[in-house]
Amino acid sequence: MIEWLSMALLLVGAFFFFAGTVGLLRFPDVYSRLHALAKADNLGLGCVLLALALQAESLSAALKILIIWPLVLAASAGIGFAIAHRAHTLGIAPWRKDGP
Amino acid sequence: MNTLVLPVALFLLANLVIALVAAARGPTPADRMLMVLLIGTTGTGILVLLAHAMHLSALVDVALVLALLAATGGIAFAKRAWQDKESEDD
Numbered sequence: 001m002i003e004w005l006s007m008a009l010l011l012v013g014a015f016f017f018f019a020g021t022v023g024l025l026r027f028p029d030v031y032s033r034l035h036a037l038a039k040a041d042n043l044g045l046g047c048v049l050l051a052l053a054l055q056a057e058s059l060s061a062a063l064k065i066l067i068i069w070p071l072v073l074a075a076s077a078g079i080g081f082a083i084a085h086r087a088h089t090l091g092i093a094p095w096r097k098d099g100p
Numbered sequence: 101m102n103t104l105v106l107p108v109a110l111f112l113l114a115n116l117v118i119a120l121v122a123a124a125r126g127p128t129p130a131d132r133m134l135m136v137l138l139i140g141t142t143g144t145g146i147l148v149l150l151a152h153a154m155h156l157s158a159l160v161d162v163a164l165v166l167a168l169l170a171a172t173g174g175i176a177f178a179k180r181a182w183q184d185k186e187s188e189d190d
Contacts, residue, residue: 007104014108017142021115024122024138030130033122037134041141048108048145052152061157065148068164072141075171079137082178083130090182092128 002054009051016044029095030087038080042073102153109149112142133177140170 023036046069056062116139123135144163151159 010104010108013145014111017112017115017145020138020141021119024119024134030128030134033131033134037137037141041138045141045145049148052105052148055152061160064160068144068148068160068167071164071171072144072167075167075174076137076141079171079174079178082175083133086178086182087128087130 006051006054009047009054013044013047013051016040016047020044030092031084031094034080034084038076042069042076045069045072105149105153109146109153112146112149116142116146129177129182133174133182136170136173136177140167140174 017040020036020040023040024033027033027036049065049069053062053065056065119135119138119142123132143166147159147163147166151157151163
């Protein structure tokens with residue numbers, strides 16, 4: 001049962017990583033690319049980490065794997081805000097469908 | 101389960117290589133800096149997967165270091181390095 005759950009979580013995580021990469025390639029400006037990276041990739045990483053923590057030998061090893069996730073979440077939230085704020089300060093206009 | 105770990109790691113590595121294209125063509129420096137964010141999250145995933153597949157628990161520490169480096173690098177870029185106004189949005 002845990003094996004199957006872990007496998008499914010790995011596949012879901014790989015899908016979200018793929019979605020993040022496609023967003024990075026296809027989205028039109030800095031803000032939307034930041035949006036794709038900061039959310040999809042971190043969700044994918046969370047799924048992968050949870051899948052591996054289910055397979056860990058001991059509780060401490062599982063917790064050590066899982067503790068990476070809050071660190072990455074906090075880091076990407078901070079970086080996302082900092083880069084978007086800086087881009088806005090430098091005067092980069094957000095992309096609009098009918099031209100800027 | 102163990103048959104799936106290495107293919108998923110390889111798939112994430114392929115994602116990184118494809119995203120290098122986006123880093124090469126991005127119009128602003130921030131688009132290139134996003135590559136560091138991507139390496140932070142995807143590289144962490146790859147390293148944790150490898151730690152499980154190869155029974156090397158030290159690689160989890162490397163993954164933690166990579167996540168921390170992406171955090172400090174991104175903040176330092178946004179606060180200090182990104183100054184120029186000539187290479188702006190297209």
